[in-house]
Amino acid sequence: MLTKGNTRKALELFKGVVLNQSRAILSKRGKNVSGKLFKSLDGDVKVYDNSINLSFMMEEYGVFQDKGISGTKKKYNTPFSYTSKRPPAKSLEKWIGKRGFQFRDAKGRFLSYKSMSYIISKSIFEKGIKPSLFFTKPFEKAFERLPNELVEAYGLDVEDFLAFTFNNERLR
Numbered sequence: 537m538l539t540k541g542n543t544r545k546a547l548e549l550f551k552g553v554v555l556n557q558s559r560a561i562l563s564k565r566g567k568n569v570s571g572k573l574f575k576s577l578d579g580d581v582k583v584y585d586n587s588i589n590l591s592f593m594m595e596e597y598g599v600f601q602d603k604g605i606s607g608t609k610k611k612y613n614t615p616f617s618y619t620s621k622r623p624p625a626k627s628l629e630k631w632i633g634k635r636g637f638q639f640r641d642a643k644g645r646f647l648s649y650k651s652m653s654y655i656i657s658k659s660i661f662e663k664g665i666k667p668s669l670f671f672t673k674p675f676e677k678a679f680e681r682l683p684n685e686l687v688e689a690y691g692l693d694v695e696d697f698l699a700f701t702f703n704n705e706r707l708r
Contacts, residue, residue, distance in 0.1 A: 544583045546685045547590050550678050551579040554592070557674035565668060569634050573598045577671075594671070604667030607660065612667055622661040628653035 555577050562568045573595050582589040606617035629649045632638075638646045639655065647655075 542688075543588065543686065544581060546682075546688075547581045547583075547588065550682050550685070551581055551590060551592075553678045554671070554674045555579055557678075558671045561668070561670040561674065565670065567601060567668060567670065569631060573601065592671075592675075598671070600665060601668055602671045603669075605660075605665045607662045607664030609662045610664050612664055614667055618661050618664060622657045625650070625653040625657050628656050632656070 558577055559574055562574050568574045576593070576595040576598065578594070579590065579592045600616060603616060604612045604614040606612050606614055608618055611617075629652075632649050632652050638649075639652050640646055
């Protein structure tokens, strides 16, 4: 039976490279405020008799951070866009609190988190979210190398399988 151990190792290595580089980019670009997206990045490799499956998981909003969202006034090359509904102000209030900053009004008084979340929500609605490609770039870069590594690994698995088969054939 073909075990595909080398194939699994190549895919596990690919998965590890993509996840490590994605996490590094999140941290480097200051997109790791709560750590929720960082911690949610994960992958799963499954090797079956007739197929191979590699999947990546992350918090749902990670896709929007990666691909970006076009605003009503500023457009990005992304499948997502704001058209009628603004970003939720409640989640922005939490984000503002974790960042620890506050705007001031014309008289120098601090604005409430609620007021700030409204202002930021309006800005995001109009300007969108610039694509960070924190996941896409590492994936594409690692994927360019994957075909050769995967072919080699699968070839080693086939060699092991043939050697095992021929050794068992000689024993008969």
